[in-house]
Amino acid sequence: MRTLPLLSSLAAALLVVSVAGLAIGYAPLPPTGVIAGVFGNGDPLTVAVVREIRLPRLLLGIEVGAALGIAGAALQGLLRNPLAEPGLIGVSASAGLGAVIAFYFGFAALSPYALPAMAMAGALVATGIVLAVAARDGGSLTLILAGIALSSLAIALTSLAMNLAPNPYAVTEMLLWLMGSLKDRTPADALTAFPFILAGGGLLLATGRGLDALTLGEDAARSMGVDLNRLRLAVVGGSAAAVGASVAVAGSIGFVGLVVPHLLRPLVGHEPGRLLLPSALGGAVLVTLADLVSRLIPTAQEVMLGVLTSLVGAPFFLFLILRVRREAW
Amino acid sequence: MRRLTLRLTAACVLAAAVPMGRADAAGPRAASATVCGDQYLLALADPGQIAALSPQAGDPWLSLLAGEAARHRQVRPSAETYLSLGVGVVLANAWSDHKTVELLERFGVRVVRIPLVERFEDIETVTATIAEALGHPERGAVLNDAVRRRLAALRAENAGAGRPALYLRPGGGSAAAGTFVDAVMTATGLTNQATADGRSGWTGYDLERFVLNPPEMLVTSFFESPDRSVRRAFGEHPAFLRRAAITPTVAVPGKTWVCSGWFLVEAAEALAGGLRRLPPSSSTNRGP
Numbered sequence: 001m002r003t004l005p006l007l008s009s010l011a012a013a014l015l016v017v018s019v020a021g022l023a024i025g026y027a028p029l030p031p032t033g034v035i036a037g038v039f040g041n042g043d044p045l046t047v048a049v050v051r052e053i054r055l056p057r058l059l060l061g062i063e064v065g066a067a068l069g070i071a072g073a074a075l076q077g078l079l080r081n082p083l084a085e086p087g088l089i090g091v092s093a094s095a096g097l098g099a100v101i102a103f104y105f106g107f108a109a110l111s112p113y114a115l116p117a118m119a120m121a122g123a124l125v126a127t128g129i130v131l132a133v134a135a136r137d138g139g140s141l142t143l144i145l146a147g148i149a150l151s152s153l154a155i156a157l158t159s160l161a162m163n164l165a166p167n168p169y170a171v172t173e174m175l176l177w178l179m180g181s182l183k184d185r186t187p188a189d190a191l192t193a194f195p196f197i198l199a200g201g202g203l204l205l206a207t208g209r210g211l212d213a214l215t216l217g218e219d220a221a222r223s224m225g226v227d228l229n230r231l232r233l234a235v236v237g238g239s240a241a242a243v244g245a246s247v248a249v250a251g252s253i254g255f256v257g258l259v260v261p262h263l264l265r266p267l268v269g270h271e272p273g274r275l276l277l278p279s280a281l282g283g284a285v286l287v288t289l290a291d292l293v294s295r296l297i298p299t300a301q302e303v304m305l306g307v308l309t310s311l312v313g314a315p316f317f318l319f320l321i322l323r324v325r326r327e328a329w
Numbered sequence: 330m331r332r333l334t335l336r337l338t339a340a341c342v343l344a345a346a347v348p349m350g351r352a353d354a355a356g357p358r359a360a361s362a363t364v365c366g367d368q369y370l371l372a373l374a375d376p377g378q379i380a381a382l383s384p385q386a387g388d389p390w391l392s393l394l395a396g397e398a399a400r401h402r403q404v405r406p407s408a409e410t411y412l413s414l415g416v417g418v419v420l421a422n423a424w425s426d427h428k429t430v431e432l433l434e435r436f437g438v439r440v441v442r443i444p445l446v447e448r449f450e451d452i453e454t455v456t457a458t459i460a461e462a463l464g465h466p467e468r469g470a471v472l473n474d475a476v477r478r479r480l481a482a483l484r485a486e487n488a489g490a491g492r493p494a495l496y497l498r499p500g501g502g503s504a505a506a507g508t509f510v511d512a513v514m515t516a517t518g519l520t521n522q523a524t525a526d527g528r529s530g531w532t533g534y535d536l537e538r539f540v541l542n543p544p545e546m547l548v549t550s551f552f553e554s555p556d557r558s559v560r561r562a563f564g565e566h567p568a569f570l571r572r573a574a575i576t577p578t579v580a581v582p583g584k585t586w587v588c589s590g591w592f593l594v595e596a597a598e599a600l601a602g603g604l605r606r607l608p609p610s611s612s613t614n615r616g617p
Contacts, residue, residue, distance in 0.1 A: 027537040049537050052568040104557050169558055176559045184501070184536055184562035251559075301533070 003274055006267055010281035014062070017288045021058045022050060024292060056187040061291045062284040063190065064182070064250045067197045067242035069283020070276055072257020073264075074204040075127075077211035077272030078235040079134050081143055082262060082320060086243045087254035089143065090150025091126045095240075095247035096177045097154045097161065098122025102248075104165035112188070116196050120244030126150055127236045144321075179306035180251035182291050193245040200241030201280060207234045208273030215272060253306045255313020256283050262320065356464030357417030357439070362406035362429070364392050365443050365588035366420030369459045371397045372591060373468050380414040390554045393584045393592050408432040418462050422588075446589050447509045449480060449516070456591050476594045480516055483597050488604040489519030494579075495544035496523065497534065498551050499564030505529045509589040513581075514548065517601045536568055546607075547576050548600060551583040579603030 023034050029046055036042035037050030068086060075084040075091075086092045102108045102118035133146040158177065162170040210231040213221040218228060246253075260282040261275055268274040290308040297303050359374055360381040361367045367386040370379055371394040379401050385391045386398035404410050408429050411419055416438060421430050423442035430440040441462045446452055453473045460469025496503050496510050504510035505523035507530045514521050522544050523532055552564055563569060580603065585596035 025537050026535040027541050045541050048540050048568060053536050053540065053566075103559070106557070108557075165557075169556070169560065173559060184566050186562075186566055188567075 065287030073279035089147035093154035094126030179304035196245035203238030487518035501563035
């Protein structure tokens with residue numbers, strides 16, 4: 001499939017899901033009122049609900065989904081491994097650790113950028129470790145085991161940080177950071193994350209040519225003039241910025257970076273460079289859709305966003321592992 | 330003033346129950362594993378009886394009698410600790426620490442599981458049970474009488490005068506009929522908005538419905554707590570803050586109704602006091 005029709009289809013899907021995301025909420029609002037409300041016209045209360053509550057939530061969903069989708073695609077391209085996903089290899093959990101330290105120890109109150117900065121630092125350390133492990137042994141098993149170890153350590157340290165804070169709600173708070181949510185997020189949340197996700201995403205988009213060359217092997221890529229160290233730095237830095245900023249405002253939302261690139265890969269001829277932008281759009285569609293479903297499920301408490309993405313992603317992950325193993329054998 | 334009332338109630342309970350010249354009345358050594366139990370222990374037991382309080386006993390945001398609690402040891406709940414302290418009675422929540430309390434009972438310790446009750450009548454039963462376990466049933470009766478009198482005075486005053494009000498916690502949590510929050514609101518003469526909305530029990534509001542149907546009055550709690558929590562997103566959202574700022578609000582200290590106990594009368598008095606300070610008629614806040 002050519003890139004432009006694919007991008008157009010994904011953009012159309014995102015538009016449909018976004019309109020649904022604005023139209024459907026806890027309070028029934030007439031569709032015409034919602035449309036007028038987006039532009040600040042009509043009933044002031046409807047305008048308030050649409051612009052202050054639904055729009056920031058939708059925009060943040062698009063940002064977070066795009067960040068996770070493109071980071072997953074870039075990491076898979078760099079590590080040449082379809083199982084590399086920010087959640088599975090410990091990047092999200094490490095970003096969560098940075099965010100929790102900033103949030104519960106008061107650093108977040110000092111500057112609005114302290115929270116994303118600490119989350120990005122956590123993501124940067126984790127991505128660096130994964131890259132170092134993968135450089136020694138690029139096998140799937142090593143990557144996944146290293147990811148499990150890194151995730152477990154980050155979750156344990158997050159729990160310890162909450163206990164030391166001290167935080168009387170440590171258990172429920174852990175769940176919110178581990179499962180992610182977009183509930184009641186503010187325009188400020190969407191604005192805080194945006195520059196980092198944009199910068200990280202831009203950096204990752206620029207790695208397309210290098211990732212394509214890398215599919216032929218490191219030596220071939222080098223002979224084509226690709227600076228591998230620069231490529232690695234760009235993917236690590238871009239992923240850390242995008243994932244760190246999204247975890248800082250929405251918590252850890254798993255499997256988006258795994259499912260989306262995998263579904264789209266056959267449509268771009270298995271070229272990692274061409275997969276980046278579609279994965280960003282696909283991630284935005286998936287997260288926005290999951291957020292919409294989380295609002296529609298009639299439970300007493302809103303279902304966590306990460307629960308829904310995991311319900312889709314975990315069986316998918318299992319299927320992928322079995323297939324990768326079969327191919328390896 | 331409320332502080333004085335609180336001290337007077339506790340003093341009356343102890344003075345009425347302890348015979349002159351017998352400062353160390355008989356009673357088993359006791360410990361509390363929960364902030365709810367702490368308030369009972371501090372109100373009903375002799376100071377010498379108290380072996381340990383919960384780690385939250387001294388938290389001024391959660392524990393009503395935090396000042397008094399500072400004079401006592403506060404330990405992390407564990408069977409081993411209580412047994413080493415020679416405790417005969419432990420006050421625990423009915424819904425937690427099951428293994429700890431089972432182990433304590435195997436060692437012959439009497440465990441009073443404090444249930445989450447929702448009505449003042451049931452609180453009287455809990456108070457009586459705990460007082461009996463601590464060896465001071467008469468103090469339970471005195472405390473119940475004092476609470477009953479204070480509640481009767483509040484009901485007679487009717488500070489709420491039937492005005493509708495919505496109870497909210499920072500996470501958007503609310504309470505309708507069948508909860509102790511509703512019992513407190515009703516005691517002051519308020520109409521619970523959550524109940525009027527057709528809800529019952531412990532419930533929650535979402536931002537959209539709050540914006541579209543803003544309450545005439547808010548009764549808030551735990552907003553003053555310094556704890557940082559991602560669960561407070563509702564209460565920190567500008568869509569809520571802007572509307573709350575123009576809504577008549579009574580903030581009831583969270584420590585007065587951190588759970589249901591004799592001290593709920595303190596929440597009711599704080600609520601009535603806040604209602605007295607409000608302007609006579611609340612303005613509507615139907616603005617965006």
